[in-house]
Amino acid sequence: MTDEELAARYVAARDPADFRELVDRHAPLVLRLVSSILGPFRDTDAEECAQDVFVRVHERLAQFRGDSKFATWLYRVAYSVAVNRAKLARFRMPHVDVDSLHALTSGDDQHRDAVAAERASMLAEAVESLPDLYRTVVYLHYWQEQPVDEIATLLAAPANTIKSYLFRARERIARALAEKGITS
Amino acid sequence: MTVDDLLRTLAAIPRPRLSPFFASRATAHATAAAPPPRRAPRVMWVYWLALAFVSGPLLLTSWIGLAAVIGGAAIVASIR
Numbered sequence: 001m002t003d004e005e006l007a008a009r010y011v012a013a014r015d016p017a018d019f020r021e022l023v024d025r026h027a028p029l030v031l032r033l034v035s036s037i038l039g040p041f042r043d044t045d046a047e048e049c050a051q052d053v054f055v056r057v058h059e060r061l062a063q064f065r066g067d068s069k070f071a072t073w074l075y076r077v078a079y080s081v082a083v084n085r086a087k088l089a090r091f092r093m094p095h096v097d098v099d100s101l102h103a104l105t106s107g108d109d110q111h112r113d114a115v116a117a118e119r120a121s122m123l124a125e126a127v128e129s130l131p132d133l134y135r136t137v138v139y140l141h142y143w144q145e146q147p148v149d150e151i152a153t154l155l156a157a158p159a160n161t162i163k164s165y166l167f168r169a170r171e172r173i174a175r176a177l178a179e180k181g182i183t184s
Numbered sequence: 185m186t187v188d189d190l191l192r193t194l195a196a197i198p199r200p201r202l203s204p205f206f207a208s209r210a211t212a213h214a215t216a217a218a219p220p221p222r223r224a225p226r227v228m229w230v231y232w233l234a235l236a237f238v239s240g241p242l243l244l245t246s247w248i249g250l251a252a253v254i255g256g257a258a259i260v261a262s263i264r
Contacts, residue, residue: 020211027202027210035200043200050202051210058214123190143194174187 003070011062023054026071030054030078032146033154036139037082037132038089049085053078072156079155083132126176134169137162 001009003022010018030053035046056077064073127138133155140146140154148166152159203209243249 014215016211016215019215020207023207023210023214027206031200031202040194040197043198046200047203047206050206051213054210055214119185119190120193123193127191127194138191139194142191143197144199145195170187170191173191177187177190 004066007061007064007070008066019058022057022070026074027054029154030074032140032144033075033078033136034082034085036136036144037079038086039128039135039139040143042089045085045089049082050078052085053081056081068156071153075154076156079136086132122177122180123173126173129176130169130172134165134172137165138169138173141166 003025006018006022009015010022027050031046031050034049034053035042038045038049053074057074060077064070127135130138137151137155140151141148146154148159148162151162155162240253243253
């Protein structure tokens with residue numbers, strides 16, 4: 001059964017098993033999308049946000065008319081919920097825990113680790129300074145290791161647009177790092 | 185080291201995973217939430233608006249009418 005048929009059946013009969021099937025199908029990608037918007041080291045927030053997405057989807061399911069694919073509509077809702085949550089979270093704390101990034105260094109060579117930690121810190125700042133959409137695409141591609149086609153599906157944008165976002169994001173990051181003395 | 189190489193280091197950051205009972209919990213939360221309020225069709229909204237425009241001035245020019253408006257509003261507020 002397609003997502004659209006399952007959604008229609010759920011709206012008609014309200015069998016929780018149907019809604020649960022939709023959640024099962026799409027939860028992994030929803031989690032990837034919302035965590036890329038919220039940023040790394042926010043695992044609990046990301047899962048809560050994914051849950052909020054499905055609550056919002058449930059509220060609006062009757063309004064889904066089938067103009068687009070169910071998945072496209074779902075990811076649009078997920079993007080909106082996650083961006084709003086990210087904006088609220090930014091008031092409370094910085095986006096990425098830079099100390100956690102430092103902890104990823106190996107620990108064998110102190111000098112190399114210090115350089116790597118410094119670079120990681122500046123990279124985190126540069127990525128965090130990107131506009132929301134560019135940052136999301138960067139995290140989806142480099143952190144979540146999603147191919148461009150998959151990102152295009154998640155963000156309902158053509159693949160060439162995603163490539164363009166990645167290119168512009170890399171340019172901005174390169175400029176930000178160059179200003180801090182890290183050149184490629 | 186290019187920007188691309190630097191960005192690829194992000195892959196070392198652990199990715200979140202869904203907890204085993206996520207689907208059950210999300211479904212339970214979603215289905216437990218109150219259903220959305222029913223909306224009246226647009227024709228009814230036009231009807232109520234027209235009725236309010238006609239009856240409003242009549243009701244508000246008398247004490248009984250005013251009491252009826254306030255009482256009606258209180259009843260609607262208590263139902264919601």
